[in-house]
Amino acid sequence: MKRSVLEQVQAARDAVLPTVLITHLADGAQALIVKGEVVAGDLMPDTALKTAADDCLRQDKSRTVDGYFLQIFNPPLRLIVIGAVHIAQALVPMATLAGYAVTVIDPRGAWASEARFPGVNVIQDWPEEVMIAQKPDRRTAIVALTHDPKLDDPALAVALKSDAFYIGALGSKKTAAARAERLQQSGSDPDAIAGIDGPIGLNIGAISPAEIAVSILAKMTLALRGPKGG
Structure with a gap:
């Protein structure tokens, strides 16, 4: 993970914001989604991938989707x-x-x-x-x-x-x-x-x-x- 992305992940967690880090397993390209918006990274997820990210947040579960690893950082319930x-x-x-x-x-x-x-x-x-x-x-x-x-x-x-x-x-x-x-x-x-x-x-x-x-x-x-x- 690039330092700039890591810093934004930490900032989002500190601000208690729903966050998903998407990583393309084939080449390591990443996108950081905070409150539904891409805020960092060198990957532009399509609508289907954004929907999958939102589903992961709702289910409180990180998972792999079509070659992408979706890692969630959810605020506490x-x-x-x-x-x-x-x-x-x-x-x-x-x-x-x-x-x-x-x-x-x-x-x-x-x-x-x-x-x-x-x-x-x-x-x-x-x-x-x-x-x-x-x-x-x-x-x-x-x-x-x-x-x-x-x-x-x-x-x-x-x-x-x-x-x-x-x-x-x-x-x-x-x-x-x-x-x-x-x-x-x-x-x-x-x-x-x-x-x-x-x-x-x-x-x-x-x-x-x-x-x-x-x-x-x-x-x-x-x-x-x-x-x-x-």
Whole structure:
């Protein structure tokens, strides 16, 4: 690898940007793709190779494609949970085991405590402000669980402007419709609002907090790993 390419790989990793290094195995020619754009190298990948690179990023897997080695440098997976509720207590350890760095946001100190979430990054502040600071990216899932519009809605408004791969919100179809109307009235894009997963999670008949947590993590996994539009 040329020094100039190596330096840009390191810079992209430091900036937590999705990166793919493509190497032509026959002659060593390389292309560095950062956030979908070729930024360095002496190789110009075609559309098919760029698509393969994007698939590698989504699947978290480096591989060889038609004589090219596609090496990924993915940012870590993150889960931002709005609401330190019972479902969150079940979801957080499951998501941690699945490889997510989890942040729980809730200004209510009685809920967002070390005792309820040991060893977890818990922030006792207004979700909207924390969400802005967190800068959700395409490796981030966001789950709103408070069922309180004062907490969920502002956080979702920020989430809808981000590249988060999954945005879900707790509540029935009636609750989701009312939330969509509020978000639209506050200026959120209707098409983006339609992308909120609500009622949240896969429809597996979940009842208990733990079962709902399973359904949420399953839907997150489908959004991350499944077919585009799946």
